[in-house]
Amino acid sequence: MSLIIHNNYGQVNHIENSNVTIAPNGQITHSVRSHDAQAEDVIPITESAQQPLTGIEAGICAVHKAKICNKADWAVVVKILEERDEMQKGAYSADAEYINRICGEVVTNANSISRSPIFTKIVGEYPNWSVRPSEQNRETAGKLQTYLEIGKIFTEALER
Secondary structure: OOOOEEEEOOOEEOOEEEEEOOOOOOOEEEEEEEOOOOOOOEEEEEHOOOOOOOOHHHHHHHHHHHHOOOHHHHHHHHHHHHHHOOOOOOOOOHHHHHHHEEEHHOOOOHHHHHHHHHHHHOEOOOOOEEEEEEHHHHHHHHHHHHHHHHHHHHHHHHHO
């Protein structure tokens, strides 16, 4: 495959580095550094060239755009995907890296996901989650509502 890129200074003959970035707002840019360029060129990819996000990526982006998750709340996404056999159980480092890559920024980490109350205080499978009887209190009831809201945003975008 041959790639010819033109910058403000003419045709680029040698590419040192090429990066494609997806911002949280969905804007895609392509930055290229070459011997021929006097500076790094950032080339926005036009809307027509963008592939709409689908599946898991669309779900993660929808949750990110909703801005309702703290670092531990991303475990909701992980739990749903584990329940659907889309993610390996307990692979929290890989899960956090994947979520952060899709979001375009660090929104969670393995430690936060693994310590989330969703794995210890919530039982059942989405959307039929409930609070463990021994964990019933106002705080866990409120957390369950947050988790169900995150789950709804995620699964609605996932299933589009």
